[in-house]
Amino acid sequence: MVEVFARSATDIGWFGLVASLALVAIVVALSIAQQLGLERTIVWTAARAMGQLLVVGAALGFVIDPDRPIVLAWAWVLLMVVIAAATVQRRTPEVRPILPLAFAGISASAVVSLGVIFAFHIFPMEGRTVVPVAGMMIGNAMAATVVAARRIVGELADKRAEVEARLALGQPWQTASRPYVRAALRTAVLPTIEQTKIVGLIALPGAMTGLILAGVDPVDAVKIQAAVMYLVLGSVATTASVVGLGLTRRLFTPDHRMVRLMRSAS
Amino acid sequence: MTPAFELDDVSVVAGSVTILDRVSLVIDSGMITVLVGPSGAGKTTLLRLCNRLEVPTCGTVRFHGDDVAALDPLELRRRVGMVFQQPVLFPGTVRDNLLVADPHAGVDACVDVLERAGLTAAFLDREGAELSGGEAQRACLARSLLVAPDVLLMDEPTSSLDELNAKLLEANTVDVVRSGVTVIWVTHDLAQAERIADRMVRLEGGRVVG
Numbered sequence A: 001m002v003e004v005f006a007r008s009a010t011d012i013g014w015f016g017l018v019a020s021l022a023l024v025a026i027v028v029a030l031s032i033a034q035q036l037g038l039e040r041t042i043v044w045t046a047a048r049a050m051g052q053l054l055v056v057g058a059a060l061g062f063v064i065d066p067d068r069p070i071v072l073a074w075a076w077v078l079l080m081v082v083i084a085a086a087t088v089q090r091r092t093p094e095v096r097p098i099l100p101l102a103f104a105g106i107s108a109s110a111v112v113s114l115g116v117i118f119a120f121h122i123f124p125m126e127g128r129t130v131v132p133v134a135g136m137m138i139g140n141a142m143a144a145t146v147v148a149a150r151r152i153v154g155e156l157a158d159k160r161a162e163v164e165a166r167l168a169l170g171q172p173w174q175t176a177s178r179p180y181v182r183a184a185l186r187t188a189v190l191p192t193i194e195q196t197k198i199v200g201l202i203a204l205p206g207a208m209t210g211l212i213l214a215g216v217d218p219v220d221a222v223k224i225q226a227a228v229m230y231l232v233l234g235s236v237a238t239t240a241s242v243v244g245l246g247l248t249r250r251l252f253t254p255d256h257r258m259v260r261l262m263r264s265a266s
Numbered sequence B: 001m002t003p004a005f006e007l008d009d010v011s012v013v014a015g016s017v018t019i020l021d022r023v024s025l026v027i028d029s030g031m032i033t034v035l036v037g038p039s040g041a042g043k044t045t046l047l048r049l050c051n052r053l054e055v056p057t058c059g060t061v062r063f064h065g066d067d068v069a070a071l072d073p074l075e076l077r078r079r080v081g082m083v084f085q086q087p088v089l090f091p092g093t094v095r096d097n098l099l100v101a102d103p104h105a106g107v108d109a110c111v112d113v114l115e116r117a118g119l120t121a122a123f124l125d126r127e128g129a130e131l132s133g134g135e136a137q138r139a140c141l142a143r144s145l146l147v148a149p150d151v152l153l154m155d156e157p158t159s160s161l162d163e164l165n166a167k168l169l170e171a172n173t174v175d176v177v178r179s180g181v182t183v184i185w186v187t188h189d190l191a192q193a194e195r196i197a198d199r200m201v202r203l204e205g206g207r208v209v210g
Helices: A013-033 A039-063 A071-091 A099-119 A127-158 A160-168 A173-198 A206-213 A218-250 B043-050 B073-079 B094-101 B107-116 B121-125 B133-145 B163-178 B190-196
Strands: B005-014 B017-027 B032-036 B058-063 B080-083 B151-155 B182-187 B199-204
Touching: A013 A039, A039 A071, A039 A127, A071 A099, A071 A127, A099 A127, A099 A218, A127 A160, A127 A173, A127 A218, A160 A173, A160 B080, A173 A218, A206 A218, B005 B043, B017 B043, B032 B043, B032 B163, B032 B190, B043 B058, B043 B151, B043 B182, B073 B080, B080 B133, B094 B107, B094 B121, B094 B133, B107 B121, B107 B133, B107 B163, B133 B151, B133 B163, B151 B163, B163 B182, B163 B190, B182 B190
Parallel strands: B032 B182, B032 B199, B080 B151, B151 B182
Antiparallel strands: B005 B017, B005 B058
């Protein structure tokens, strides 16, 4: 028999899920009352999110089943990296093609951060740890890559006169671009550092919330959350650096000239 | 004396626009050559070919007889300094700016180039952002002189200055030429060109017309 009502903190039942849609109904009502014109978008977004998550949940159940080979989980991670790199490409129209570079950056950060996590047995290497941990890392690395790429192009376009003045003094492009690339990379990494700084003070982070809801002792949840946080910090810094260096190289010619840059209006 | 620069049948094409059209030109050493012409005539592009901030689509640019395409661009740019249309000072003091050109420069060398550019030693510790337009442009000239270039490229350097500061910079540049530096000066101001030019080259529509 299908359970309708919540059975525990980790299973809200189908009724719980449908009941939570009441909150979406409130947003739709607000949109109508305020004439925001967002009703269709909100309903579509909520439905799409639900559909995506159900499909992902089913697929994930298959992939992280302990009876299946772990290579399936790693294939899933690879797919996530590819999708993340494609998303970076879509969100950075100023620098095309960036997909191979984003793929390299996110992969490098996955190798480094997941390598540390599993080599030191911080988490056991199982499907149920590999996929969610990689997911958190890749999501954050992707966001940082987009910011890093856009800021690097923006900084260098804004400061073109300064960069060319440095080149004209005989500085190689690596030196001439360094102050501006550094500023862009700081912008990409700072939000993660800020989040890490205020963690627990304003909002409980996702992994920890999930664990506490699942009945894990809060101190144990904190330990896991801290490990995830450091993983995210490491992966964001690694990806931003790899993409930053690779992208900057593409914005200069081998004979130390700056290429013409396109800036996106958005 | 070997010419400072020789341009041989040089064209620069960007997309569908021809910026320079088969330009052949000799720039002699030890004098001020002024490139005049209206906006869009290709003056700045011609100047940027000389320190390889641009490269020709076809044709050859030679510096003291050597094809610039075969020279190390960083070495070339140390021998061919450039002062831009707008004064570009980096964050920090005038001394910080000078040290970007030569991180090992001593105080005496810094004061020497400041004086050649018409500024005093007191400017060393002034913040670049606090300088007037004229002072900032002279600080840029000093910064370019610190690496002891053979040639100075001046890209409409007085366009953002008042008349008094423009004439001061002209005088500083004439002094620099007397010390043996070749200058190529771009302007659309004919009166200025006549004041300072040893030789005038007129460009129009990407071609040398006189």
